[in-house]
Amino acid sequence: ALFLTIYKELTQRHLHSISRPSARDRVEGWKVYSDLFDALLEEADKSDSNTSSNSSFDPLYLLPEWSFDILHEFLYQFQGFCQFRTGVFANAAKYGPGGVSEGKTPPPHVTNNLEILSQNKSAWAVETVMFYLDRLISVGTDTGTGTGSSVPAYQYLGMFASVTLSRLECLLGDYTASLTALKPINATWIVPPPRGAEEDAKAMNSEEIVDSVFAAKISMTYHAGVSYLMLRRYRDASRVLGDICATMRRGFKSGQYKNVAGVDQFAKLYDRMIALLAIITHVCPSFDLVDESVSNAVREKHGNQLSKIEAGEEGYEDLFIYACPKFITPSVPAYEDALTKGVSTTHDAAYKLQVSHFMNEMSNQQSMMKLRSYMKLYTSISAEKLGRLVMEEEFASLLLAYKQKMRQLEECKEGNGEEYGTMMDIHYYISDDIIHVDEAERQNRFENYFMSQISQSSEITKEIDCISMDV
Numbered sequence: 001a002l003f004l005t006i007y008k009e010l011t012q013r014h015l016h017s018i019s020r021p022s023a024r025d026r027v028e029g030w031k032v033y034s035d036l037f038d039a040l041l042e043e044a045d046k047s048d049s050n051t052s053s054n055s056s057f058d059p060l061y062l063l064p065e066w067s068f069d070i071l072h073e074f075l076y077q078f079q080g081f082c083q084f085r086t087g088v089f090a091n092a093a094k095y096g097p098g099g100v101s102e103g104k105t106p107p108p109h110v111t112n113n114l115e116i117l118s119q120n121k122s123a124w125a126v127e128t129v130m131f132y133l134d135r136l137i138s139v140g141t142d143t144g145t146g147t148g149s150s151v152p153a154y155q156y157l158g159m160f161a162s163v164t165l166s167r168l169e170c171l172l173g174d175y176t177a178s179l180t181a182l183k184p185i186n187a188t189w190i191v192p193p194p195r196g197a198e199e200d201a202k203a204m205n206s207e208e209i210v211d212s213v214f215a216a217k218i219s220m221t222y223h224a225g226v227s228y229l230m231l232r233r234y235r236d237a238s239r240v241l242g243d244i245c246a247t248m249r250r251g252f253k254s255g256q257y258k259n260v261a262g263v264d265q266f267a268k269l270y271d272r273m274i275a276l277l278a279i280i281t282h283v284c285p286s287f288d289l290v291d292e293s294v295s296n297a298v299r300e301k302h303g304n305q306l307s308k309i310e311a312g313e314e315g316y317e318d319l320f321i322y323a324c325p326k327f328i329t330p331s332v333p334a335y336e337d338a339l340t341k342g343v344s345t346t347h348d349a350a351y352k353l354q355v356s357h358f359m360n361e362m363s364n365q366q367s368m369m370k371l372r373s374y375m376k377l378y379t380s381i382s383a384e385k386l387g388r389l390v391m392e393e394e395f396a397s398l399l400l401a402y403k404q405k406m407r408q409l410e411e412c413k414e415g416n417g418e419e420y421g422t423m424m425d426i427h428y429y430i431s432d433d434i435i436h437v438d439e440a441e442r443q444n445r446f447e448n449y450f451m452s453q454i455s456q457s458s459e460i461t462k463e464i465d466c467i468s469m470d471v
Helices: 002-018 023-053 064-093 108-119 126-140 152-172 175-180 206-212 214-230 234-254 263-283 292-310 316-323 349-362 365-375 383-390 395-406 446-466
Strands: 380-382 407-411 418-422 426-431 434-439
Touching: 002 023, 002 064, 023 064, 023 108, 023 126, 023 152, 064 108, 064 126, 064 152, 064 214, 126 152, 152 175, 152 206, 152 214, 175 214, 206 214, 214 234, 214 263, 214 349, 234 263, 234 292, 234 407, 263 292, 263 316, 292 316, 316 349, 365 383, 365 395, 365 426, 380 383, 383 395, 383 434, 395 407
Parallel strands: none
Antiparallel strands: 380 434, 407 418, 426 434
């Protein structure tokens, strides 16, 4: 039975990849995944009991890549269903009171979709989706306390369910929960090699297993970067995004990813992460937050937009719209009211809400950047004079807000918890209406120069090797 449910999941995934699924296809997809997870969770108890009583029992085994593909597609279909049902509801509301097509008869496909969705309100319910992910995490983790499964397949499902739950929380706009969901992914969670593996197979920790599935690593890093950005944790965001972008940039240049499945999606996520780094490095310009090669990529792709922002034009919104994920509304619409009462919200309300939150945060950045540029010119200046230069009505509030906005929670370098730090590259205080400014000492990073020269030399050597020379 478990084999058949896994096979059905494969066929359902293939159907969604080659065609545009209808409402019935989407509801059927929910039934396939609910049956699969019910069967997996039921089999989990049997696997552990049989393994402990019979050493020759061969438990369920799934490759890490397959485990991630199942959970990744599960959330992808949930995201698509949420967008589909809000779109159907908004489209049907056009024929209701106050709609652009009020008084007209809705097309058959609109009424059919409404009927199917209203009959299957429990399909893809967000609380049930979270329940399955939480159960898989609880089954696969905590092996040290004896409450988790000792079967590698369920441990793989548990760790990739953590990655998937983090992505889900990010799409819902709960960024703190998105980062919390990744806590089980650490070096202390060791997964032994599966029964029957080769003799040289070694145990791996959860971080190494996630890193071995490149699609999982990119998904985890991208959504963690978005969460850090929305929580104003710019240093952590630049750290996770900068490392993966530097790795991917080298891989694209060397042709390492040519034969990797999904390389087109990797390239799109890379461009999105570069756009996120453009925002971060512009908000915190004087810190060497990312590798020099990544900084060059940021300037190449978004240099013009950043120049417009410095000139006082809008640009943050366009960058964020390009880089952000497709946020979703998890609530179930009142389908029966679509044709009778109309609609008060649009189908992309969740997306617009997150963009609005981001722009509210960025609205003060231009004034703060202007304040910073003037303070870097002085070691001391009267508050009255600086206020005239900045031309802000509430200048004192701006001075306080700048320090508050740049104060953020950061992960400790040793990995032992979190602490508060600052992203400011200048320090200032006010005494007798005089602002005293002390620019932070910058540490020269000579290794960046040497690494860039080594990289350029390696590229020149490769080009020379490709030249055919006839003697």
